[in-house]
Amino acid sequence: MDDTVTDSAAGTERTVAQVGEFDVISRAVAGRVQPSSTIVGPGDDAAVVAASDGRIAASTDMLVHGRHFRLDWSSPIQIGRKAIAQNGADIAAMGAQCSGFLVSLGCPADTPVSVTDGLNEGMWREAVAAGSAVVGGDVVQSPQLVISITALGDLQGRAPVLRSGAHVGDVIAYAGRLGWSAAGLALLLAGRGATGHEGVLDAHRVPVPPYRAGIDAAEAGATSLTDVSDGLLADLGHIADASGVRLDVDPDLVGISPEVRSAATLAGHDPLEWVLTGGEDHALVGTFSDATAVPPGWTVIGRVERGAGEPAGRVTVGGRVHTGRSGWSSFESA
Incomplete structure (x- = not known):
């Protein structure tokens, strides 16, 4: 599959400052399908995710541009997939099934929307590969590109493997x-x-x-x-x-x-x-x-x-x- 995302305004490089925080978010969730374990997905004050046995495995990780990834080495889609994968692996290491990912993105105001679109596409692809979905998140302005992921998992009645x-x-x-x-x-x-x-x-x-x-x-x-x-x-x-x-x-x-x-x-x-x-x-x-x-x-x-x-x-x-x-x-x- 081609690791590119084309902006609807062909030939332009709109930035997140031009489209605004909420448009970046709406572009991230438009047309996405949530699994049955998601009771309330993106669009409300908090997500609600089902946990079959009442326990939730949770893990969080952060990626910083220049330290954990480089845009001259990796496409935004690849970076988005990596961000989800390294968090989903923590859930798998507890013997749990991934049940949801919360994404927080910090980026400079002049970041092209094509970059955030690519990051979101990659995150969704990997979340689906992990048997789950992105259920919520946030976007803020920051001096450099930073991605923070919180992964949730369902132990499905099993004891966690420690x-x-x-x-x-x-x-x-x-x-x-x-x-x-x-x-x-x-x-x-x-x-x-x-x-x-x-x-x-x-x-x-x-x-x-x-x-x-x-x-x-x-x-x-x-x-x-x-x-x-x-x-x-x-x-x-x-x-x-x-x-x-x-x-x-x-x-x-x-x-x-x-x-x-x-x-x-x-x-x-x-x-x-x-x-x-x-x-x-x-x-x-x-x-x-x-x-x-x-x-x-x-x-x-x-x-x-x-x-x-x-x-x-x-x-x-x-x-x-x-x-x-x-x-x-x-x-x-x-």
Whole structure:
């Protein structure tokens, strides 16, 4: 599908200041179809979303232009999809079904309406892919483009799958892709954005969370679960800390796709490092009581061991402490 949005006034670049806040909002919701779980959608003071068992999983995240996305690397549609995907993955990591997204957008007054139209189109596309919809939001003027998303989820009668449930003897498994976004980012940073490696470039621009895999894991009795937003080792570290255990990843079990290997050859990088420490793929990783409990679509990559006592040893690779960075940190240099 073409990732462009054409303004009705052909040949013009109207800005949000010219059309106004409420027209930007009306353009975002016009013609959109809400799922049956939306009782009250956009247009009132608050949305009302059904929750089948009375509990709501909620998560929020923010993206800032120049820090989390770049308009010279990604189209507005791609950025909108990424904003929803990284929040929807958090809901999936609780074993919940996405049931609604609230969107807050801050942008300069001279932002072209084609940009906000594209962002909204991308958000709606990804919300639908997650089995949900955008149910409300806000638009304000700000010095730079900022997107804030709140995701809501329905546990559908299941207990939430927490980071704190891993037990010694459990197996570690993941669903989704690892290392793809890091490979794409490396190529873009190196000025190799037109190299024939569209798969990894697209993966950085638009992650593909395995939304259904979170529900499958919960139904299969996963003992812990999280999404890979900062890097496999970094996010497994959260499970290790919360559960008081050590997690050991077997590097021979972690698959490296041909696309990631090819990009690594071009960039002169170790592909395993991207798989272990690269973020923003929004795969899911968790623990299960044994290999027979791991649902289809998940790959076993290690085991849960007794806690090592030292923070550096809470996640090991092949029984050894991994040297160097373990993943993304929000306050490290961009």
